[in-house]
Amino acid sequence: MAHTRSRGRVVTALLGIILLHAGVAPGTDDQDPPFRWAAAHAEAGCCWALAVGIDDYESEDIHDLEFAVADVREVAGALVGTLGLPPDNVFVMTSDARAASIDRPTNVNVIKRLDFLAGSINPDDTFIFYFSGHGYQREGDRHFLGTVNADPTTVETLQMTTLPLELLREKMAKIRARQVVIIVDACRNDPEKGRGAGDNRLSDSMAKDLLVVANAAGAGLAGNAVLFACSSGERAYDWSERRHGAFSFYLLDGLSGKAAEPGGDITMASLGDHVQRNVVTWARQRGKQQTPDLHQQGAARIVLGRVAPGSGVVLSLTGEEGHLPVPGQAPQLTPPLVPPPVSVGAGQTWTNPEDGMEFVFVPAGPFTIGSDDREENEKPAHSVRLLGYRISKYEVTLGQFRQFVxxxxxxxxxxWEQSGTDDRLPVTGVTWGDAAAYCRWAGGRLPTEPEWEKAARGTDGREFVWGSAWPPPRGAGNFADSAARTSNPAVPAIGGYDDGFALTAPVGSFPGGASPYGCLDMAGNVWEWCSSTYNPYPYNADDEREDPSGIRVCVIRGGGFRNGEPRYLAAPTRGGLDRRQSSVSIGFRYVMGVE
Known part of the structure; x- marks a missing residue:
C-alpha cells in the first residue's frame, strides 16, 4: 500500500475515520427514536453515523455471512448507548430489513441515505461510515462494496447493483463534515461460491482506493481516518463463540472504555491501537494472521468520547441482550467537544434559533406513567425516572415545516400541504419519518412516550392536562364540540363546550389549557407522534421500543380536534399508528437535551 506502516502498530496520521469490513475477490468476474443528547462530537458540531451490515445476499451465487448484521447493530448501539450519539443521527441498514424498507441496504437505498446525509451534515460535524459485508475487485483496480442486491455476474452487473468505490468517492465528496471516519470490515470469507477462501484478501489497491474515498470527503476538513479490519494481503476472521467478528468484538470492547487514554479520552488512535493489539494476539493464538490497520490524516485528534476517571467500564457481550453494560458498571462517557447546552430551569423558556420554536423545561426525576383505572393498554401505572429535558411549548406549525422543506x-x-392555509396551524399529514426528519433538522428529536406524558401531566398523577375534572373547563383546548359538528355531525362532541374551531386551531390558541410545565395543546388539536414503538407496559427503554430501525407501529398521544370523550383526551391515553402512515389529525412536537 502507498503509505508508511510498521506491522504491529497503528500509524496515526489521517483524521477522518473509515471503517470497512468487506471481503475482496481479486481478479475474478462477477423514514424514521429514547433519544439522548449527544456525545462523540467534533468541535461545536454533531456526530452522524451510517452503519451498513449484510449477512444474507439476494444472489444465490454469493456466500452469506453470519455476524455482519449483529456487528453493525451492536456498534450502532454502542455509538448511541455508550458514546451518546443522538439515535436520530444514527442510520442502520441491514439485510434483515423488509424488501420495501428504506433501511434495506440495496445500492439505491444506500445512495439515497448518503445523499440525505450530505444535505444534513454541517461543516462542524463528524461523520462515521461503517460497512460490514462483501467487497469485490474486478479488472485489476475496480472495486465495489457489495450491497444486498449485488449481482457478481459481470463488471457491468456489479456496476449496476453495488456501491462502486468511484461512486462512493463522489458521494463522500458532498459530505461537508469536519471529520470523517470510515470503518470497513469486508473480507471474512470469499463472496463467491465455488472459490477457495484463501483467495479472499484485502488487496493493496482496494485499500488505496478507500483512502482516496476518505480524502474526498468535503472541503477544508480537519481530518479523516480509515480503520480496516485487516491489513493488505490478509483476511478478517469470525469469532464464532462470541457471535462476532474478532475485529468488531474488540472494536466494541474499546468503545466500552477499555481504549481510553490515561486522561480518559477515547481517540481514534487509542481505539485503533486497542483493536490492533487484541486482534493480533487473538489471531496468533489460533495460528492466523490479522492486523487491523488505521490510517489517520489531519492536524487534530479525533476524540470519540471520554471516560470518567475510575469508572471501570466493562461490556458484557454474552446472552440474549448482546451488547450491554455489566450491571453496576455503567459507562460514564461524556461528550468532549460539543458546546454545553443552554442551562434552563423550571419555569424558564428558551427559543431554538433554527426554527424559532419556544421550549419549556421539564426537570429530572421520577413520575408515574400509565393508569390502573383506565384502558388495558395503560396498565400498570408505574414509575419512570427521566433526565431533565426541553420540550417545545407548541406543536410544530405548517409554516415551520414549510421552512424546513x-x-x-x-x-x-x-x-403535509393539506394541513391548511394558515401557517400558524399545526402541520399534519406527516409520517413518523417526516416528523423525525424535521426534528433532526431543527437539532432535536421526537419525545419518548414517558417524556411526552410527564410534560403533559406533571408528577401529581392528574388524569387530564388541566386536572382531574370532566368535562374540561372552558378554553382548555380544541376538542370535538358544537363547532366540530358543523363539519362532521357524527362527531361525539362534548356537551356545552364550544371552542370555536371545527378543524385544527392555530397553535397556542388555548393558554388556559397549559400543562404543569407550560406546554399548550397537549390535549386536543392534533395527536402527536412519539419516538416510541407501541409496545405493552411497563415501559422499558431497553426492550427495543426506542429502536428507530424497522417498520413498526409507533405511539401517538394527546387526542385531537375530532375527539370529545375522556378516554381519548386523558393524559395517559395511548394510541398507535404504522409509522409509514399519516393523518390530518396527527402532528408532532419535539424535545432537546439540556443540562
Missing amino acids: RSSGYQPAGA
Whole structure:
C-alpha cells in the first residue's frame, strides 16, 4: 500500500475515520427514536453515523455471512448507548430489513441515505461510515462494496447493483463534515461460491482506493481516518463463540472504555491501537494472521468520547441482550467537544434559533406513567425516572415545516400541504419519518412516550392536562364540540363546550389549557407522534421500543380536534399508528437535551 506502516502498530496520521469490513475477490468476474443528547462530537458540531451490515445476499451465487448484521447493530448501539450519539443521527441498514424498507441496504437505498446525509451534515460535524459485508475487485483496480442486491455476474452487473468505490468517492465528496471516519470490515470469507477462501484478501489497491474515498470527503476538513479490519494481503476472521467478528468484538470492547487514554479520552488512535493489539494476539493464538490497520490524516485528534476517571467500564457481550453494560458498571462517557447546552430551569423558556420554536423545561426525576383505572393498554401505572429535558411549548406549525422543506430539500412522504392555509396551524399529514426528519433538522428529536406524558401531566398523577375534572373547563383546548359538528355531525362532541374551531386551531390558541410545565395543546388539536414503538407496559427503554430501525407501529398521544370523550383526551391515553402512515389529525412536537 502507498503509505508508511510498521506491522504491529497503528500509524496515526489521517483524521477522518473509515471503517470497512468487506471481503475482496481479486481478479475474478462477477423514514424514521429514547433519544439522548449527544456525545462523540467534533468541535461545536454533531456526530452522524451510517452503519451498513449484510449477512444474507439476494444472489444465490454469493456466500452469506453470519455476524455482519449483529456487528453493525451492536456498534450502532454502542455509538448511541455508550458514546451518546443522538439515535436520530444514527442510520442502520441491514439485510434483515423488509424488501420495501428504506433501511434495506440495496445500492439505491444506500445512495439515497448518503445523499440525505450530505444535505444534513454541517461543516462542524463528524461523520462515521461503517460497512460490514462483501467487497469485490474486478479488472485489476475496480472495486465495489457489495450491497444486498449485488449481482457478481459481470463488471457491468456489479456496476449496476453495488456501491462502486468511484461512486462512493463522489458521494463522500458532498459530505461537508469536519471529520470523517470510515470503518470497513469486508473480507471474512470469499463472496463467491465455488472459490477457495484463501483467495479472499484485502488487496493493496482496494485499500488505496478507500483512502482516496476518505480524502474526498468535503472541503477544508480537519481530518479523516480509515480503520480496516485487516491489513493488505490478509483476511478478517469470525469469532464464532462470541457471535462476532474478532475485529468488531474488540472494536466494541474499546468503545466500552477499555481504549481510553490515561486522561480518559477515547481517540481514534487509542481505539485503533486497542483493536490492533487484541486482534493480533487473538489471531496468533489460533495460528492466523490479522492486523487491523488505521490510517489517520489531519492536524487534530479525533476524540470519540471520554471516560470518567475510575469508572471501570466493562461490556458484557454474552446472552440474549448482546451488547450491554455489566450491571453496576455503567459507562460514564461524556461528550468532549460539543458546546454545553443552554442551562434552563423550571419555569424558564428558551427559543431554538433554527426554527424559532419556544421550549419549556421539564426537570429530572421520577413520575408515574400509565393508569390502573383506565384502558388495558395503560396498565400498570408505574414509575419512570427521566433526565431533565426541553420540550417545545407548541406543536410544530405548517409554516415551520414549510421552512424546513424549502431549506433542506427534504421530500416528505405524507400529504403535509393539506394541513391548511394558515401557517400558524399545526402541520399534519406527516409520517413518523417526516416528523423525525424535521426534528433532526431543527437539532432535536421526537419525545419518548414517558417524556411526552410527564410534560403533559406533571408528577401529581392528574388524569387530564388541566386536572382531574370532566368535562374540561372552558378554553382548555380544541376538542370535538358544537363547532366540530358543523363539519362532521357524527362527531361525539362534548356537551356545552364550544371552542370555536371545527378543524385544527392555530397553535397556542388555548393558554388556559397549559400543562404543569407550560406546554399548550397537549390535549386536543392534533395527536402527536412519539419516538416510541407501541409496545405493552411497563415501559422499558431497553426492550427495543426506542429502536428507530424497522417498520413498526409507533405511539401517538394527546387526542385531537375530532375527539370529545375522556378516554381519548386523558393524559395517559395511548394510541398507535404504522409509522409509514399519516393523518390530518396527527402532528408532532419535539424535545432537546439540556443540562
